[in-house]
Amino acid sequence: MTLSSKIALALGVLSLLLAVWALLLARSRRTHIRRGKDLSAEAQAANSRAHAAEGRARTEVQNRQTAESRAQEVTTREAEILDEVRHLVSDRLPALALHLISSHHPVPGLLHKNLAGSEAARLLDAVPETVSGIVLKERRRIDAAARAALRGATQESQALSYRLQTNIVGLQHEFSAPPRLTQSLLESDHLNEQNLRLTQKSAIVCGGWPGHVRKDTYVSEVVSGASSRLRGFDRINIVSRLGLSNIGVVGRAAEPVAVVCAELMANALEHSRDDLMVEVGLIQTGNGSVCITIDDAGKGMTAEALARGRSLISGEQQEVMLLELGDPPSMGFAAIGRLVADYGLHVSIDTSSPYGGVRAVVSIPENLLTSIDEIATPPSVMAPQPAVAPQAHRRPTAADSPAPSPEPSGAAALPQRRRRFSATATNDESAAAPRPLNPEDTGAMWSDFQSGLTGDRSVTDSESTL
Amino acid sequence: MSRGQEQRRLLPAYLATGTSPGVGLSGTLDSLAALRASGMPLARYHTAVHQRVIELLTDGSLSVVELAGYLGLPVSVTLVLAEQLVTDGQLKATVPIPDALRASNDGRPSKEVLEEVLSGLHALLAA
Numbered sequence: 001m002t003l004s005s006k007i008a009l010a011l012g013v014l015s016l017l018l019a020v021w022a023l024l025l026a027r028s029r030r031t032h033i034r035r036g037k038d039l040s041a042e043a044q045a046a047n048s049r050a051h052a053a054e055g056r057a058r059t060e061v062q063n064r065q066t067a068e069s070r071a072q073e074v075t076t077r078e079a080e081i082l083d084e085v086r087h088l089v090s091d092r093l094p095a096l097a098l099h100l101i102s103s104h105h106p107v108p109g110l111l112h113k114n115l116a117g118s119e120a121a122r123l124l125d126a127v128p129e130t131v132s133g134i135v136l137k138e139r140r141r142i143d144a145a146a147r148a149a150l151r152g153a154t155q156e157s158q159a160l161s162y163r164l165q166t167n168i169v170g171l172q173h174e175f176s177a178p179p180r181l182t183q184s185l186l187e188s189d190h191l192n193e194q195n196l197r198l199t200q201k202s203a204i205v206c207g208g209w210p211g212h213v214r215k216d217t218y219v220s221e222v223v224s225g226a227s228s229r230l231r232g233f234d235r236i237n238i239v240s241r242l243g244l245s246n247i248g249v250v251g252r253a254a255e256p257v258a259v260v261c262a263e264l265m266a267n268a269l270e271h272s273r274d275d276l277m278v279e280v281g282l283i284q285t286g287n288g289s290v291c292i293t294i295d296d297a298g299k300g301m302t303a304e305a306l307a308r309g310r311s312l313i314s315g316e317q318q319e320v321m322l323l324e325l326g327d328p329p330s331m332g333f334a335a336i337g338r339l340v341a342d343y344g345l346h347v348s349i350d351t352s353s354p355y356g357g358v359r360a361v362v363s364i365p366e367n368l369l370t371s372i373d374e375i376a377t378p379p380s381v382m383a384p385q386p387a388v389a390p391q392a393h394r395r396p397t398a399a400d401s402p403a404p405s406p407e408p409s410g411a412a413a414l415p416q417r418r419r420r421f422s423a424t425a426t427n428d429e430s431a432a433a434p435r436p437l438n439p440e441d442t443g444a445m446w447s448d449f450q451s452g453l454t455g456d457r458s459v460t461d462s463e464s465t466l
Numbered sequence: 467m468s469r470g471q472e473q474r475r476l477l478p479a480y481l482a483t484g485t486s487p488g489v490g491l492s493g494t495l496d497s498l499a500a501l502r503a504s505g506m507p508l509a510r511y512h513t514a515v516h517q518r519v520i521e522l523l524t525d526g527s528l529s530v531v532e533l534a535g536y537l538g539l540p541v542s543v544t545l546v547l548a549e550q551l552v553t554d555g556q557l558k559a560t561v562p563i564p565d566a567l568r569a570s571n572d573g574r575p576s577k578e579v580l581e582e583v584l585s586g587l588h589a590l591l592a593a
Contacts (some may be wrong), residue, residue, distance in 0.1 A: 057534050059569035165474070169475060169478075169479075172479055172540045172542055172543060173540045173541075174540075177545075178493045178545045179495070179545055179549050180491065180493055181542075182543060182545065182546050183483070183491070185542075185544055186478075186480035186483060187480070189479070189480055190478065190480050193478055202485060210472075212474050214474070217476060222476070223541045224477055224481060225477050225478075227481075228477065228478050228480070232485075233483055233514075234511070267517060288519045300503050365564070380477050380538060381482070381514075381537050381539070382477045382479075382482050382513075382514070382515055383477065384514060385514070437525065437526055438526055439525075439526065442500075442502065442526060442562070445503070445528075446500060446527075446560050448586070448587065449583070452582060452586055454581065455590065
């Protein structure tokens with residue numbers, strides 16, 4: 001063997017050894033790697049387990065937190081509801097009570113806005129509604145009872161006043177009453193009439209009827225009669241501008257129209273100074289109705305009072321409660337409203353009076369008007385005459401006074417007498433002649449008569465003086 | 467008022483006289499007193515009925531009772547009206563002759579007086 005072969009052998013062995021070692025190394029490394037892998041997997045599993053545990057713990061904490069917050073919420077909600085109930089009792093219900101008396105008092109809503117929509121809020125809101133329903137119902141019941149009581153009392157009082165009136169009128173017709181007594185009788189009559197108006201008004205507001213049905217009555221008489229029921233009726237100046245003097249109000253509407261006019265005139269008198277006149281005009285409109293205008297020169301009405309008055313006199317309010325009429329109740333407009341609703345009149349009020357006060361207009365529709373036979377039932381002297389009619393100031397001429405001709409026409413209402421002919425003798429220009437000596441004649445005749453009596457009682461004497 | 471006694475009167479008599487208190491009324495006027503207008507204009511406080519009275523009495527005279535008939539008012543009320551107008555000067559009243567009324571049967575003139583009147587009238591007609 002040569003050295004080289006030895007070296008080669010040695011190298012070969014060495015390389016084999018190296019290879020083996022390398023192989024071994026490689027194997028050990030592979031196992032190492034496999035083991036490392038296993039280890040890392042284990043570690044991962046452990047890790048994830050730890051994570052899961054941590055998560056559970058966290059949700060537990062969360063749960064506990066939510067539970068705590070919910071408990072918190074519940075207590076705050078409870079406090080809120082308690083607050084609301086307290087608010088309801090101490091603020092909302094008292095405010096509601098005020099609101100039910102006068103609607104301009106506001107009623108507060110819920111205190112906590114976050115409660116809106118919840119069951120509790122609905123229930124809380126239902127309380128005022130229910131309470132107001134109950135209160136209103138009870139109020140109507142009590143008011144109806146009060147009205148019934150007042151109606152009963154006023155109707156009895158009204159009947160007594162009518163009896164008193166009958167007595168007073170009977171006394172006025174007593175022949176021998178001296179003027180002083182007559183005047184105090186007239187005063188008593190007026191007082192009684194004022195009292196009658198007040199009781200009648202109350203009775204009407206309380207659902208009573210005006211008291212009696214009249215016959216067909218002249219419009220001018222109705223208006224004059226209405227004015228006579230008031231204190232200070234002297235201040236009412238009634239001017240009739242009716243084209244026809246025979247226009248009347250049908251019987252069933254006569255008294256209601258009188259009551260309506262009396263109330264409006266009473267308002268006008270009340271709200272104007274003592275030295276101011278109240279102007280009342282009667283006109284017939286183009287559509288056939290008759291309008292009664294009542295103008296005062298008073299202070300006028302505030303917008304609020306006007307609106308309130310208008311709503312009352314419109315007659316649209318089904319039920320007028322005494323409670324709504326103030327204390328003491330002002331019943332005038334309410335009574336008008338009832339009559340308007342029952343009889344189909346029309347009444348308006350506004351502040352366009354030519355004198356700056358209030359103008360009220362009563363309109364009597366055609367179906368409540370009629371014409372009256374002026375010959376059979378002449379209008380009273382106390383009713384205003386139509387402005388065009390009386391030309392009676394004409395003096396009779398000396399020619400036509402001594403020779404009375406038979407009654408020429410039925411134009412004049414009263415029974416005719418010689419001196420009334422002047423009213424119809426209109427075209428006679430000489431009517432404007434100086435006053436005839438008639439009264440002097442009469443006076444002379446009377447004095448002759450007297451001297452004839454007071455002188456000597458002998459017949460010859462009296463004859464000689466004549 | 468004049469229509470139908472069963473009906474409630476609508477126009478009270480005080481509308482005619484007004485409400486002024488009658489302090490100045492003397493009460494001397496009799497229901498038979500003859501009234502005539504003096505020609506003095508009416509004042510503002512006079513009522514439409516006062517106006518009517520003046521119209522009726524402008525051309526001649528009437529007694530209070532007759533006036534009451536024309537006005538359709540009670541005599542007592544007409545008496546007040548007349549007193550008011552006489553006091554205010556618009557009417558002149560001639561009182562009835564007391565002798566004629568006093569003589570015999572309760573306030574009515576005696577037969578003699580009426581005969582005197584009759585003969586007086588005859589004399590007037592003859593003249």
